[in-house]
Amino acid sequence: MDQILDQDALALSAALANGQLTAEQLMRATLDRIAMRNPDLNAIVGLRDADDLLAEARAADNAPRKGWLHGIPIAVKDLSNVAGLPTSMGSPALAGRVAKTSDIMVQRMQDAGAIVIGKTNTPEFGLGSHTFNPVFGATQNGLLPGRSAGGSSGGAAVALSSRMIAVADGSDMMGSLRNPAGWNGVYGMRPTWGLVPSEPAGDSFLHQLSTNGPMARSPADLSALLATQSGPDPRQPHGLPAYVHESLDVDLTGRRIGWLGDWGGAYPMEDGVLDHCAGQIQRMSDLGCSVIQIAPPFDASALWDSWTTLRSFAIAGSLGSLYDTAATRDALKPEAIWEIERGRALTAVEIQRASNIRSDWFRAAVRLFDKVDAVVLPTAQCWPFPLDWTWPQNIAGVAMDTYHRWMEVVVPASLIGLPAVAVPLPPTAAGEPMGLQFIGRARDDRRLLELAQGWHRINA
Numbered sequence: 146m147d148q149i150l151d152q153d154a155l156a157l158s159a160a161l162a163n164g165q166l167t168a169e170q171l172m173r174a175t176l177d178r179i180a181m182r183n184p185d186l187n188a189i190v191g192l193r194d195a196d197d198l199l200a201e202a203r204a205a206d207n208a209p210r211k212g213w214l215h216g217i218p219i220a221v222k223d224l225s226n227v228a229g230l231p232t233s234m235g236s237p238a239l240a241g242r243v244a245k246t247s248d249i250m251v252q253r254m255q256d257a258g259a260i261v262i263g264k265t266n267t268p269e270f271g272l273g274s275h276t277f278n279p280v281f282g283a284t285q286n287g288l289l290p291g292r293s294a295g296g297s298s299g300g301a302a303v304a305l306s307s308r309m310i311a312v313a314d315g316s317d318m319m320g321s322l323r324n325p326a327g328w329n330g331v332y333g334m335r336p337t338w339g340l341v342p343s344e345p346a347g348d349s350f351l352h353q354l355s356t357n358g359p360m361a362r363s364p365a366d367l368s369a370l371l372a373t374q375s376g377p378d379p380r381q382p383h384g385l386p387a388y389v390h391e392s393l394d395v396d397l398t399g400r401r402i403g404w405l406g407d408w409g410g411a412y413p414m415e416d417g418v419l420d421h422c423a424g425q426i427q428r429m430s431d432l433g434c435s436v437i438q439i440a441p442p443f444d445a446s447a448l449w450d451s452w453t454t455l456r457s458f459a460i461a462g463s464l465g466s467l468y469d470t471a472a473t474r475d476a477l478k479p480e481a482i483w484e485i486e487r488g489r490a491l492t493a494v495e496i497q498r499a500s501n502i503r504s505d506w507f508r509a510a511v512r513l514f515d516k517v518d519a520v521v522l523p524t525a526q527c528w529p530f531p532l533d534w535t536w537p538q539n540i541a542g543v544a545m546d547t548y549h550r551w552m553e554v555v556v557p558a559s560l561i562g563l564p565a566v567a568v569p570l571p572p573t574a575a576g577e578p579m580g581l582q583f584i585g586r587a588r589d590d591r592r593l594l595e596l597a598q599g600w601h602r603i604n605a
């Protein structure tokens with residue numbers, strides 16, 4: 146079992162294609178691993194019936210290959226719909242609601258042959274980078290028992306880290322594909338906004354913050370899954386051409402990497418985080434890259450002001466109907482209510498001001514990437530914290546004034562839709578996991594993945 150499940154997704158795909166492995170064998174190994182690890186970790190929720198999954202795997206063995214994911218088990222983050230499965234989003238307000246259709250990203254994975262075995266756990270509505278909710282409980286870090294898995298793609302990251310699945314989807318509004326990847330020793334990618342389409346429902350113009358994307362144990366698997374997930378949807382006004390999966394093994398000599406650290410002291414960091422990250426990023430010089438310390442390219446407080454305004458505005462739009470219904474309002478977590486009420490109190494002038502700041506930052510970022518090929522920041526400002534915390538109340542003696550302030554380090558990429566790849570660092574001597582986020586210019590997804598592949602080569 147271990148030998149099978151230690152393989153990355155592309156290796157499993159090749160073994161299935163050439164007959165060295167059957168989908169039934171892979172499904173049995175997967176279910177055995179889940180039975181062994183998931184009761185403690187609580188990463189996979191809503192697991193489907195084992196007999197049904199084995200029957201589906203046997204059917205895959207007897208059918209023509211649909212694509213590279215043919216016969217590979219996946220578990221979908223419980224913010225996305227899978228036809229026939231419940232989508233709770235971690236909220237009692239939605240628990241038990243069964244999806245009639247699969248979301249476009251999920252359907253693309255299914256069309257490529259993936260077998261959906263269940264869901265991965267997430268914070269309620271994906272709010273907060275700590276995976277716990279009143280429906281399924283908390284997900285434990287895959288590397289540090291008793292610690293947070295991060296979030297909101299925490300269940301996906303832990304399922305990958307513990308080798309219950311080989312590849313996973315996730316979503317990222319505020320670091321949700323990056324923080325859990327860094328904390329669980331895997332890779333997570335926030336693609337350029339618009340590369341992976343959202344659902345063609347509700348507003349399609351105003352709220353350009355969140356995106357779906359891939360998680361995996363290797364950059365090559367990230368690349369393959371991104372190619373499956375990406376591509377425009379004619380029902381939506383925004384979209385980019387599909388990403389094409391190709392080899393990421395290229396010469397990185399001359400690539401310029403800008404180390405931003407704590408953004409000139411703007412981001413409080415728990416003791417040891419910055420030193421560990423700064424020491425590790427220098428290893429990219431072994432690949433011929435030049436690593437340079439760069440000054441903050443924009444005012445951090447302006448970024449935070451713009452981000453919190455536009456985030457509350459977006460959440461008020463997406464969750465407002467639940468707030469307006471008394472029965473579901475009472476079931477909402479306090480942070481969701483805070484975001485909705487804050488978003489509804491905003492004036493048009495405040496929203497326009499936030500959008501102007503975002504536009505100014507995008508223009509500044511364009512100038513920044515004329516000087517460097519990528520910038521690098523830690524994936525989090527603290528080490529994984531105790532599982533029973535709601536969020537860190539302070540970092541380095543600085544009080545965190547909101548439930549998400551401790552994740553401010555992810556805002557520069559999220560605010561303007563830049564691609565970012567989280568790569569895992571070797572753990573500290575104390576076993577503490579952390580990651581780095583490589584951030585690139587818009588639509589530079591492949592070159593970021595090439596840097597991640599270089600990192601993977603020197604750490605494999």
